Amino acid sequence: MSSKSGERPLVRTVTARLTLWYCAVFAVPVLAVFTLVYSILARDLNQRVNQDLADDLAEFAELYRTQGLTALQAEFDREAASDGVEVISLVLFGPDLEVRAASDLSSWQGPDTLRPDAVRVPRNSPLIRTIRIPGKTAPARVAVLRLEDGTFLLAAKALDSDRELLASYRRVCAIGLVVMLVSGGLTGWFLAKRAMAGVARVTRTAWQIGASDLGRRVPVGNEGEEIRELAEAFNQMLERIRSLVAELREVSNNIAHDLRSPLTRIRGLAEAALTHSESLDEYRRMAGAVVEECDHLVNLINTMLEIAETDAGATRLARTPVDIRALIEDAHDLFLASAEEAGVQFTCSVPEDASPAVTGDRGRLERALANLIDNAIKYTPRGGTVEVRAERSGEWIHVSVADTGAGIPPDELPRVFDRFHRGDRSRTTAGNGLGLSLARAVVRAHGGEITVVSRVNQGSTFTLRLPALCSPSE
Amino acid sequence: MKILLVEDDEVTAGFIRKGLEEAGFTVEHAADGESGLFRALTEPVDAAVIDIMLPKLDGLTLVRRLRRKKPALPVLFLSARREVDDRVTGLEVGADDYMVKPFAFTELLARVQALLRRNSGVAEPTVLRVGDLEMDVVRRRVRRANRMIELQPKEFALLEFLMRNAGRVVSKTMIVEHVWEYNFDPGTNVVEVRICRLRDKIDRPFDTEYLHTIRGVGYVLEVR
Numbered sequence: 001m002s003s004k005s006g007e008r009p010l011v012r013t014v015t016a017r018l019t020l021w022y023c024a025v026f027a028v029p030v031l032a033v034f035t036l037v038y039s040i041l042a043r044d045l046n047q048r049v050n051q052d053l054a055d056d057l058a059e060f061a062e063l064y065r066t067q068g069l070t071a072l073q074a075e076f077d078r079e080a081a082s083d084g085v086e087v088i089s090l091v092l093f094g095p096d097l098e099v100r101a102a103s104d105l106s107s108w109q110g111p112d113t114l115r116p117d118a119v120r121v122p123r124n125s126p127l128i129r130t131i132r133i134p135g136k137t138a139p140a141r142v143a144v145l146r147l148e149d150g151t152f153l154l155a156a157k158a159l160d161s162d163r164e165l166l167a168s169y170r171r172v173c174a175i176g177l178v179v180m181l182v183s184g185g186l187t188g189w190f191l192a193k194r195a196m197a198g199v200a201r202v203t204r205t206a207w208q209i210g211a212s213d214l215g216r217r218v219p220v221g222n223e224g225e226e227i228r229e230l231a232e233a234f235n236q237m238l239e240r241i242r243s244l245v246a247e248l249r250e251v252s253n254n255i256a257h258d259l260r261s262p263l264t265r266i267r268g269l270a271e272a273a274l275t276h277s278e279s280l281d282e283y284r285r286m287a288g289a290v291v292e293e294c295d296h297l298v299n300l301i302n303t304m305l306e307i308a309e310t311d312a313g314a315t316r317l318a319r320t321p322v323d324i325r326a327l328i329e330d331a332h333d334l335f336l337a338s339a340e341e342a343g344v345q346f347t348c349s350v351p352e353d354a355s356p357a358v359t360g361d362r363g364r365l366e367r368a369l370a371n372l373i374d375n376a377i378k379y380t381p382r383g384g385t386v387e388v389r390a391e392r393s394g395e396w397i398h399v400s401v402a403d404t405g406a407g408i409p410p411d412e413l414p415r416v417f418d419r420f421h422r423g424d425r426s427r428t429t430a431g432n433g434l435g436l437s438l439a440r441a442v443v444r445a446h447g448g449e450i451t452v453v454s455r456v457n458q459g460s461t462f463t464l465r466l467p468a469l470c471s472p473s474e
Numbered sequence: 475m476k477i478l479l480v481e482d483d484e485v486t487a488g489f490i491r492k493g494l495e496e497a498g499f500t501v502e503h504a505a506d507g508e509s510g511l512f513r514a515l516t517e518p519v520d521a522a523v524i525d526i527m528l529p530k531l532d533g534l535t536l537v538r539r540l541r542r543k544k545p546a547l548p549v550l551f552l553s554a555r556r557e558v559d560d561r562v563t564g565l566e567v568g569a570d571d572y573m574v575k576p577f578a579f580t581e582l583l584a585r586v587q588a589l590l591r592r593n594s595g596v597a598e599p600t601v602l603r604v605g606d607l608e609m610d611v612v613r614r615r616v617r618r619a620n621r622m623i624e625l626q627p628k629e630f631a632l633l634e635f636l637m638r639n640a641g642r643v644v645s646k647t648m649i650v651e652h653v654w655e656y657n658f659d660p661g662t663n664v665v666e667v668r669i670c671r672l673r674d675k676i677d678r679p680f681d682t683e684y685l686h687t688i689r690g691v692g693y694v695l696e697v698r
Contacts, residue, residue: 284689290690291578334654370656370658370660374660
């Protein structure tokens with residue numbers, strides 16, 4: 001009895017775990033896609049700026065070569081005015097880096113921040129770098145081209161709009177991600193809750209079922225095949241428990257009854273010995289009867305314990321090869337005189353060729369067989385026959401005890417192996433109603449089964465089916 | 475012959491003592507484990523009958539300690555528990571035999587006598603005699619008043635068992651165990667029928683009966 005549902009930590013519930021998994025499953029791919037798109041976008045923007053600057057430089061170089069400085073200055077002004085002087089700046093430096101022509105550089109902190117490092121500028125292609133302009137939030141991209149006459153043509157572009165674009169993209173991504181996480185979590189929680197609802201229902205019922213209402217069952221719902229199976233398995237287990245408890249109750253009732261009867265007789269005998277004055281012989285007879293009753297009682301208790309232990313698998317069975325022929329012949333030898341006395345013809349037949357053998361506990365198998373033979377002789381009238389046969393059938397050995405006795409009515413057949421079950425006819429005969437139960441327990445412990453076929457007034461055949469020691473040689 | 479009985483239940487101790495004394499033994503009784511061990515070590519006893527569940531010192535420990543000083547003393551354990559484990563532990567610590575309560579006193583007596591015999595080292599006789607009934611175990615011949623008696627193998631074994639225990643009561647359980655080697659009561663009248671047939675051969679044709687039935691307890695073969 002550990003914790004009930006309310007006491008368990010939330011994170012360890014299946015619902016919480018499923019929810020977290022749903023969040024992760026939603027978030028990870030979304031995050032990956034966003035990151036990929038972002039990096040592609042950033043790279044494209046970068047390349048476009050570089051390309052634009054390079055194209056501009058080529059165009060201005062051509063203009064400068066063909067039409068001279070004045071035309072270039074005019075073109076600078078026009079270009080800067082059209083794109084915006086804060087966005088773009090254009091400068092032509094002389095070989096000594098003095099300014100020869102320039103657009104309006106007032107928002108660029110003058111030409112100084114833009115002035116290139118002459119040595120690092122290559123001859124044929126533009127040098128492109130990103131610099132930070134004091135007083136501006138976004139950096140600027142600067143391209144410098146060395147011209148044939150030793151001058152440096154420079155074009156710079158502020159990256160504010162690109163940065164803004166990326167920033168807003170990031171914002172959109174973040175919002176998207178949050179939405180995904182929340183919806184993923186909610187979906188996960190909802191689905192998990194739904195899936196677990198059946199389990200929770202079964203659990204609730206299980207907690208509610210007490211010792212007194214073992215007849216209660218978990219209703220089988222339609223939450224899905226698995227839950228239905230769980231409920232059915234649970235109900236089946238309940239049924240087993242209920243039948244075990246019922247059996248236990250019946251057995252204890254029987255025990256109480258079967259112990260009380262001999263105890264009553266013992267008490268009666270002792271009391272009679274005390275209160276009546278009898279002859280010495282009569283006292284001896286009473287004492288003898290008391291001893292017999294006690295022996296019967298002890299035998300009953302021991303047999304009961306043995307059945308219980310064997311059924312529960314608590315007894316350690318010996319595992320040695322047992323020769324079935326020897327087993328049957330010994331039993332035949334033991335019971336032959338009793339059978340003759342009862343006027344019953346007692347025969348046994350075991351196939352001559354290979355003597356069948358099983359692995360098991362000889363003492364217990366002997367006992368199981370003896371119980372069957374004992375019953376057969378007891379319930380067969382004078383002139384009848386009892387026959388013990390053994391035969392191999394595939395991987396099994398069948399040992400059958402057939403009699404021509406009273407037989408068992410069909411309605412009693414299913415119960416003959418129950419503990420303390422005694423047919424109406426057997427009540428008058430000596431016995432404790434445990435012989436067949438013990439035989440069944442022993443045979444089952446050996447991995448076999450016991451069956452009975454019977455017809456009233458024609459006889460009964462009990463068959464022990466035991467696993468053969470080795471498979472038959474073909 | 476002196477036998478030490480260590481048993482805390484007064485009634486049980488009483489009937490065992492009475493029975494053993496009637497069989498000709500001297501009985502020393504101790505009601506708890508400690509005094510039992512003390513007497514076993516200080517007094518000259520020939521065998522000990524010890525209950526496993528004892529106050530102060532349990533039977534198993536008692537025997538374990540006793541064995542260090544007297545390794546050859548025959549010991550028979552009594553126990554109310556039926557578990558095989560108990561039997562095994564009992565024999566492991568050095569008991570020579572083991573009986574589960576409740577038991578037939580005749581059986582206890584037979585076992586104590588067997589332990590003493592085993593310890594005395596005297597070989598079992600091969601010719602047994604009760605009155606004018608004589609059995610030659612080696613030649614497998616039985617005769618009474620010089621008349622040969624034909625017995626079936628199991629009847630022979632049954633008679634041998636009775637003759638070896640002549641004068642002592644043997645229970646049905648003992649007979650089934652020794653003659654058929656079945657360690658359970660096979661029910662019905664298996665033993666009665668055999669005894670009856672044996673009686674037909676060894677007693678009926680003669681004037682005196684040797685084989686007597688003690689109701690509820692068993693059988694005894696003796697000249698009365």
